[in-house]
Amino acid sequence: MPVGSGHDAPGARGGTRPHGGPAGSPRGGTRRARRRGGDRRADRRAARASIGKRGRTVRRLWPVLVAALLAAGCAAGGAEGPGGSEPEAAPASRGPSPVRVRVVRLEPGPFVEFLRLTGTTEPWTEVQVSSELGGTVREVGFDEGDEVRAGQVLARIGDDLAQARLDRARAELTDAESDYGKIVELVRRKAVPEQELTAATARRDRAAATVREAELLLERAVLRAPISGVAVERLVEPGEVVPPGAPITRILKIDPLKVELAVPDTELGWLRRGAPATVSVDAYPDREFPAKIHFIAPDADRDSRSFRVELELPNPNGRLKPGMTVRARLEKRRVEDAIVVPMDALLTRREGPVAYVVEECRAVRRKVRLEATEGGKALVGDGLVEGDLLVIEGQDELTPGRPVRTESCP
Template identity: 35%
Template sequence: QLQVEVRQRDIEAAREAVRQAEAAVRMARASSIRDTISAADIKAADAAVAQAAANLQYARAAVANTYIYAPASGYVVRRNIRPGEMASPSFPILNLVDNREVKVLCALSEERRRLVSVGQDVTVTVDALPSRVFYGRVYNISAAAKPDSRSFEMEIRLPNPGQLLKSGMFARVKVTVQRQSNVVVIPYDAVVTAGQQKVVFVAEGSVARSRPVQLGLREVDKVAILQGLAPGEPVVIQGQNELKDGQKVSVERLRGDAS
């Protein structure tokens, strides 16, 4: 505060010097009409005005340098220098975070790299907000894989309404690489490998029947069935690995299953 007040007094002094120099020029010009002052004196007075104006400009710049302006809007999350300490252009005074738009960094395996491209839609969830889903897009994918993990760093950007997402949160990302509509979806564990075929067991009354199926897209613990299974057919999801075609079974409805 003291330094700012000193700089402000410097500005006032510079302004006064400009006024005095301008007055001297006017007097010199008026005197030259009466041939009582030389042209050199007038030139010297003009130079004094220019010097006083330069001093004023310097004083204004010095005062402006006592203020620090943030390059963007945001929140101060860390103060690195205390009042009275020496500042340096190479050392940040404050750390700012702008949470209006956030970026998520995640690893993309080399097997899935070909399935993902910049601009694809993604959904993001965080453990701290289990009931919220955030939507964004793939912003960038690194050109080279990391030598240690053989994975590519993928950057996702998404709007942050209400600024609920905070820096440092752990996030889960889902990228939509392909869609299949109007298909039957069952638990992946219900699928059994029989030789070269994928089959599921369907309960026909009290008898289990083996049904070859064609699998579609898989999402963690679920898989789409493209052929071999009709909507609403009861699928065996417990003990299927020990079943044989035609073996008797006991059918039990899962809780919440109204079909």
């Protein structure tokens, strides 16, 4: 080998490096090792990035692949069953699911239908008290609004003069009776003719009549309440001089009260005298007052063509007053053994009201004919019978034949 061709020859294996020691030195080897390590790390990062991209791509495509495999499996299964047999039939449909409902068993019961009207309270009796004779008002025995009793003294008008007339009439009667007694004795003795006895008898009778007249005048000078009730006016005061016929007060009898109603002729046939009724007023919204039919007019009003009906309304405590507007409820008819259902249990269809009943755990629709409704209940004329299981909750979700769930149909 020529001299100088050994390891020190320039450019051998890696050539000359501008920076650093000789190629064979320890420092140069370390740099090369680091460079090769960095290259390997870069390669690994690139590989991981490529795998990540492929993984994301696979995840995005995975649902599509699964759907395609399922479709292929269904097509293969539909073409041929296991072992080359004919395709299996699809399972039968289970039908609509049962509906949870609540039912009641129908039993006969009472049904009462009412006629509702508006009316006005009136005093049972109203009396205008007036002075028949006239004269000076000597006494007034009541105040406006007082309750008075029948026979109670209301006023004394000119009773002093009436008393004086009575005293004079009684004195004259005493004289006439004395003269009559004397004449009777003289006639018995035949001392005077019979004509004297006739004249004495007439004078005695006239004196007695004068006394009765004076007693009546005195009685009528003292004004008394003709009925028990409330004195709603006081029209005179002591010391006044009033003429004959002057009004003194007005007395209203308010126990019982009278309720006047106007009943259409189409409803009159349901009503009868003595039938029960109830009355309510706005002043006592939570109370109802019992009443009864007292009078039914025999003829209609010519203008309204309605009939006047009066109710007798007891008013022992005087809470109700004349002139109140009231709502009256009159009993039209009562059916004892009736099929009565809640209105909420009925459905409105094109053919009319219908109801659902349960038969063999399935819904059966019935067309129902109603005769009357009252207070949220209906009187059934046809379509439902005693013993039917009427659906009262959940009927809106039912169709004919649909299965149901109840306590007896779990």
